[in-house]
Amino acid sequence: MLTLPAKSAPAAVAKVPSAVTRLTLLDTAERLFAERGIDGTSVRDITKAAAANVSAVNYHFGGKDGLVEAVFFRRLAPLNDRRLTRLEAAIKHAGASPVPLEDILDAFIRPSVDELRTGGYTNHFLRLMGRCLQEPNPKLETFLVGVFAEVVGTFNPHFVRALPGLPTGELFWRTSFMFGTLHHALYTWSRFETCQFASMSGMPQTTRLTGEQLVRSLIRYAAAGMRAPFGSEDPLPS
Numbered sequence: 001m002l003t004l005p006a007k008s009a010p011a012a013v014a015k016v017p018s019a020v021t022r023l024t025l026l027d028t029a030e031r032l033f034a035e036r037g038i039d040g041t042s043v044r045d046i047t048k049a050a051a052a053n054v055s056a057v058n059y060h061f062g063g064k065d066g067l068v069e070a071v072f073f074r075r076l077a078p079l080n081d082r083r084l085t086r087l088e089a090a091i092k093h094a095g096a097s098p099v100p101l102e103d104i105l106d107a108f109i110r111p112s113v114d115e116l117r118t119g120g121y122t123n124h125f126l127r128l129m130g131r132c133l134q135e136p137n138p139k140l141e142t143f144l145v146g147v148f149a150e151v152v153g154t155f156n157p158h159f160v161r162a163l164p165g166l167p168t169g170e171l172f173w174r175t176s177f178m179f180g181t182l183h184h185a186l187y188t189w190s191r192f193e194t195c196q197f198a199s200m201s202g203m204p205q206t207t208r209l210t211g212e213q214l215v216r217s218l219i220r221y222a223a224a225g226m227r228a229p230f231g232s233e234d235p236l237p238s
Contacts, residue, residue, distance in 0.1 A: 022060045024050045030071050034127040037135050038068055069143050075115075075125050076144075080151045082111035087154060098161035101226060105219045108155060109182055113218075116186055117211045126187045163226060170230050178222045189214055 028050040032041045043064050047054050061067040086107035090099050115121040132140065159171060166174075189209065209217065 018060075021050075021052055021056055025052060025056060025060060025067065026071055026074060029067055030122065030128060031124045033068070033071065034124040034131065037131055038137055038140065039135070043067075065139060068140060071125075071128075072140070072144065073147065075121060076147050078120060079111055079115050080148070082114070083108055083151055084154060086111065087158070091158070099158045101159075101162040101223050102219055104155065104158050104162055105178070105222050105226075106215070108151075108178075109218050109222070110215050112182060112186060113189075113211050113215050116190060121186070123187075123190050126183070126190060129183060130187065159226075166226075166230060174226050174228075177225060181222065182218060185214065185218055 029046045032046055043054060043057050047057060057067055061070050090103040090107055
């Protein structure tokens with residue numbers, strides 16, 4: 001007796017793994033935040049570009065604020081860990097002596113260059129950091145202060161020992177100048193790597209630096225600024 005074959009069940013719809021969805025949301029949010037700003041980008045903009053459900057943002061991050069924090073944390077946390085690790089090694093090497101200024105700067109600067117070289121930093125994230133300086137966000141600023149708290153608290157005493165006599169307020173500004181220089185240099189260097197800056201500015205390709213050359217140039221520049229004489233002899237502008 002012949003029987004008809006049973007009707008096969010419909011193939012199961014392939015589901016995108018949760019971890020993949022989370023990563024896609026992070027990558028998409030980072031890109032859109034860099035292009036449009038955080039306030040100018042809605043959750044719906046992100047989920048539409050990421051081909052995800054709006055509810056996925058709540059599921060993975062608890063809402064837009066959590067997504068914003070996660071975008072920054074995934075880039076900055078590994079960077080800060082590497083900075084602290086390098087500084088710890090420099091402290092051990094120095095023994096009872098103050099850590100040399102160049103070694104402190106190396107511990108702060110080199111990990112940033114390494115992150116950019118290895119893909120831990122992206123051009124989108126560098127652009128996003130630049131936007132944050134121009135478009136203050138009180139919630140984000142509070143979050144970032146917490147993210148950098150350990151690094152600042154660990155590095156500052158060693159800057160103080162390496163630069164005896166420098167007032168605390170002046171140290172704050174000089175480290176701020178160093179951080180701004182680092183960010184600008186990273187962004188310019190990343191554009192050189194894609195030949196964008198050289199072609200736009202007319203600068204020769206011989207101006208390009210290797211990653212190691214960039215690190216050394218930044219350390220020399222920052223060290224000179226940090227060691228610059230400080231005094232009140234210069235007249236104030238009228």
